[in-house]
Amino acid sequence: MHNVPPSPPRSYSMTAGIYPTSFYTPPDHDINSSGFRRNFIPAWFAVVMGTGAVDILHEDLNPHFFFLNLSLFIVFAFVSLVRYIMFPEIWGIMVRHPVQSLYTGTFPMGSITILTIAVSLIHGDYNFGGKPFMYVLWSFWWIDVLCSFLCCFGILHYMKTSHTHTLETMTPAWVLPVITLIVTSSGGGVVASSLYKYSLNHAMVTATLSIFMVSIGLSVALMILTIYLLRLILHGLPPGTTITSAFLPLGPTGQAGYSILLLGQYFKTVLPLPYGSSKFLTAETTGASINVVCAIISVVLWALASGWLFFALLGVQNILRQTCIPFRVETWGLIFPNGVYANLTLSLASTFDSTFFRVWGSIYSVATVILWCFVATRTVVLMRNKRTFEIPS
Template sequence: MMIMGSLAEKVRQFTPNWFAITMGNGIVFLILAALPIHFSGQQILAEALWAIDTVVYMIFALMFTARLIIYPDTIKPMLQHPVQSMFLGAIPMGLVPIINGIVIFAGPRFGSDVYSLAFFVWCFDVVLAVVIAIGVPYLAFRSQNHAFEKLTAVLLLPIVAPEVAASSAAVLAPHLAPEIARYIIGAGYVLWAISVPQAFMVLTLVFFRLVIHKLPHRDLGVSSWLTLGPIGTGALGLLTLGQAAPAAFSGTQLASVAITARDFGVIGGLLLWGMGIWWLVCAILFMSHYRREGLPFNLGWWGLTFPLGVYVAATLNLYFITQLIVFEVIGIVLAGLLLGLWLIVLIKTLNALIHGRLFHAPCLNDLN
């Protein structure tokens, strides 16, 4: 009875923040699979992490669904919470690396049926991402309690989800029939447009808030790394969609447009990559400041992984496309930083999980 009661309380306190773990693990196995340098067991390790991440995501999805069904009174407080609600964006974003893993790892072994499965899961992810990207900001506009001095880059989380799905479109498109691939790539550009301009508006607000109110409280200190997310994914989307477009639109009236998209992808990706350098250096400087204050561990620490990871992915794609060694070197160095941060956060998460310190939903404080 005590075990069941404990599990029930964990379900009740389960938050969408947990899906940030699947985002972080996901980008790590994708980077491992894409590294231009190779080591023994690299592919096996990447596939194993993908399999583990898939199982973990399914467990999280079951727990979150159980919370919504068994404890419907917790839904409104979650949606009205100005921070907790933002992490709903982690649900579709955590699914994207798993979809990419299906294409990269399972596709070559099992063929077209696997690619069809990935396509249907991607469609579900797109719908979920768009609903959250519109719904959560709408709640922020209508009823959530926000203050400018408390604004952080966490506000990006629901907005960025569609552009993450857009980058996955380019991974999936080459493995589908051309007529379907064309729709997917077109949808990818629309998803990119839904996210990136709004993300840059938020980045502007974050910049201005930092100027006026300085760094956020140390509990949200890691959120400074989230600024890399839309920049890295935005660059990655332009690069990968541009590379996938010519083959998909070959022989159609839009063939020349697809070539332009490829060239624009390189230019646009490089411009966004350059902007990312500024935010990356700022994030490192911010962390040096917080280190002196002491950063309390929470699930937000997983924000150290996915945003940096997508920036690494964009860097490596720039290398694969341009063959400029500078991008290879920077990509490998940043990949090493990513793996180091991932290991630190993973160890701290497992330790906190063992001691039962992570199951707490701040939005339910008034209900307890």
């Protein structure tokens, strides 16, 4: 019988916001002997998130990016499943770790990017599967909802009860468990917009739950970002490669703006309801009014995201004046927040028929694709010499 492994150490330090500089290894298994067994942590699903964000931005890349991203997701999910089956104690160690546990949310967030494209492209443009396939996708969305709630409330609970955190070591990665609700709510908006043709009741339930999720996710994310701003003021910019995490606040603000804008458009389409006794839902002006309010909120969130973008750019140039920022696989964490910010900008361009939003969104979306190409190329190069699977020590 194996001895019960001791609890993982409470102290830790940060690299670029994804990987800890030390990771507890159980003495019962030589996990270090295999790269994927030791190092294939949940943060790898940030690759799926980034690729999915680029796929959503550029419809001309479909369906090639969709199947690439789907393949990556299947491979990563299989490797993760094998890892936890072979070493089941790793799961408990991981969720108690103050850094790696934050990245469990990358799994449902990565899967929702695939689901979004499946609804809009496979079902919408190609009309594949009809009603049965749409309900299969709806079922997957509900699984994603469950995973998102577990990641959000479960990891926040562990942060309060099992982790040791300090203000000085804080990074924007604290928002990752919370963003899961926001990202899943945007998926709900896409699903509801296609589902209402088959069942208005099911679509309304989906949209209403999506409002509930984005409200919780955005509220908690803004609280955490306020604390992060305090950390920057008191302790200065994150050192070295950690500065790249400064772009993460674009994720909750940009994605929440897109989700709210999408839900507003949905309610404008389906309201007033043709049934029921609710004066609010059957009023002629309700749908248009909700859409106007959602559009205004989205602009406010876009402005907030732009503010965090300026903070991030100023921080990066400040660090670059002092030292180089070496490439690491955690750079994948840059793509999704920048991608959703570009996506919100382009969506606002369509909403307001704005030249400014259209030009700025196009420039930023191209920059995001260039960033994806750079990160993907560098990752392949690192994989050839297996440096990709090394956790910094």
